[in-house]
Amino acid sequence: MKKLLIRGNNYLIAFLSIAVFIISMLPIWYLAGYARPSGDDYGYSVLTHAAWIDTHSLIEVFKAAIRTVKNNYFGWNGDWFTTFLFSFMPEVFVPYSFWIVPYIMTGAVIVSTLIFMHEVCIKLIKATWAECLIFTSLILVASYQYIPSTAIGMYWYVGATHYMLPYAAGLLGIALIFKFIRKGKAGYLIGASVCSLMVGGSSYFTSLLLFMVLFFVGIIVWGKVPRRAVLLFVPFVICSIAFVIQCKAPGNAVRGGENFGFDFSVAVYTIIESLKRGAFMVGLYIREKTLIFVILFIISVIGWEMMSKVIRDNKFAYPFPLLFVIIMYGVYCAMFAPEVYSEVYDSIEISLGPATIQYFTFLLVSFFMILYCEGWLLKRIERKNKSDSFEEFMENRYRIFIMFPVFFLCLILTVINKGWLKESVDVRVYEYVSSGQADDFKKQIDSQMEILLDDSIKDAYLVPINQDQGPLMHMPVTTDENSFTNIVVKNFYRKNKVVMINND
Known part of the structure; x- marks a missing residue:
């Protein structure tokens, strides 16, 4: 018990943080067994599924994926890299294998977040592994428990592939950029370039994030390691080329309308509106996701103790905190830009994917703002307080009088305000x-699958399913055999028609 009161002894707190995170993910992973493909999951996989059924050749499946990219690039959308991944929905190869999708999507984000936080916390800030694990666990708990769309985040293959995998690749790419700046190894630059290619060909949101990081990092390190700063043009140019290829796709005009394109006045409106919308959403988070601010407060309390220790051996002065906060706010608001720009063209439907990336970015920039401002304040205290009284308080009394009482208070508030958890x-x-x-939904889907997987049945008449999908994502087949979902399901399972029986 006495060791727990010593500053820096965070192993028990780290263990508890990891345990809380893992326990919080168990219901999410449990529900993976109920997840099913729907809508676009079938639509993008028609050619690859046919290739696998006919040939069982991965080469032919790969060729079919390329054809899918080509068809959509000219006919619907330009995100060529993720469209390629769309084609490999698990049930292309094995029926009832869709349960693996939530594990893949959450696993990619968890691993990339841990790698990113390791680079930032341990290598840059000089924190310990325990502190890195605490911060990572708390941020991930906040991320997944209040994610704007569980479908986009986990249970919809196309949606999660389009938003979450590029986000994970972006975090990994940023970590590799930092590693390259520190060590100068070509392998890190190559890895960052590969991530840049993936991101540039998939996500407007994460592309903007990567562009901004490359720009700011290049400026910061120019005076210290100019050669490495120049080499950052490699991933920047690669991401730019992939991004331009995506933006110039003829399919974008098909989806957005013939007027869709770049307009300077719309760009100015987008910047102003994004800054306003960012502030509005923060207010909405305060009102609707109050518990995440409790988590951020806990992070700040642990961060204060950590920063009080690391600044002693760190010569970095944490200058211009207001400028840093403004930059971080700008990075967060930039995640609204693609959505705001698209809204000008009414033909483009906006999903909850942008809101999910905006939320995840908000948590990360909030974390950085907290630690940076604490570092700046502690540096000022260090310069003004030449005695050992502050250091003695942080070493022996901070946990007794500040940290643990705050933990207890946050726990009590969470128990009292049950609406935070609702x-x-x-x-x-x-x-x-x-x-x-959930069981009702699963039984009804199983009854549909018996018909869809029966090759002797060419006219598939399906029983209506439970419309309450909870956190899951499902676009049900309708009574109109010419609707989008009916057509893609029909094509995927090679039926003459697929139609929902009318309840009447």
Whole structure:
């Protein structure tokens, strides 16, 4: 117990943080067994599924994926890299294998976040592994428990591939950029370039994030390691080329309308509106996702103790905190730009994917703002307080009088304000499963799959399913055999028609 009161002894806190995170993810992963492909998941996989059924050749499947990219590039959308990945939906190869999708999507984000936080916390800030794990676990708990769209984040293959995998690749690419600046090894530059290619060909949002990081990092390190700063043009140019290829796709005009394109006045409006919308969403987070600010407060309390220790051996002065906060706010608001720009063209439907990336970015920039401002303030205290009284307080009394009372207060507030937990993903999953809706949905889907997988049935008449999907994502087949979902399901399973039986 006495060791727990010593500054820097965070192993027990780290263990508890990891345990809380893993426990919080168990309901999410449990619901993976109920997840099913739907809509676009089938639409983008028609050619690859046919190639696999006919040939069982991965080469032919690969060729079919290329054809899918070509068809969509000229006919619908330009995100060529993720369209290629869309074609490899698990049930292209094995029926009932869709359960693996939530594990892949959450696993990619978890691993990339850990790698990114390791580089920032341990290598740049000089924190310990325990502190890195605490911050990573808390940020991931906040990320997944209040994610704007569980479908985009986990249960919809196309949606998660389009938003979450590029986000994960972006975090990994940023970590590799930092590693290259520190060590100068070509392998890190190559890895960052590969990530830049993936991001540039998939996501407007993460592309903007990567562009800004490359720009700011290049300026910061120019005076110290100019050669490495110049070499950052390699991933920047690669990401730019991939991004331009995506933006110039003829399919974008098909999806957005013939007027869709670059307009200077729209760009100016986008910048102003994005800055306004960022502030509005922060207010919305405060009102609807209050618990994440409790988590950020806990991070700040742990961060204060950590920063009080690391600044002693760190000559960095944390200058211009206001400028840093403004830059971080700008990075966050930049995540609204693609959405705002697209809204000008009414023909483009906006999903909750942008809101999810905006939310994840908000958590990260908030974390950086907290630690940077704490570092600046502690440096000022260090310069003004020449005695050992402050250091003695941080070493022996901070945890007794500040940290643990704050932990206890946050716990009490969370228990009292049960509404904070009501909208969490775990509660939503529990209610969906305990009500029997999840099992009802699964049984009805299984009855549909028996018909769809039966090659002797060419006219597939399906029984209506439970419309309450909870946190899951499902676009049901309708009574109109010419609707989008009916057509893509028909093509995927090679039926003459697929139609939902009318309840009447």
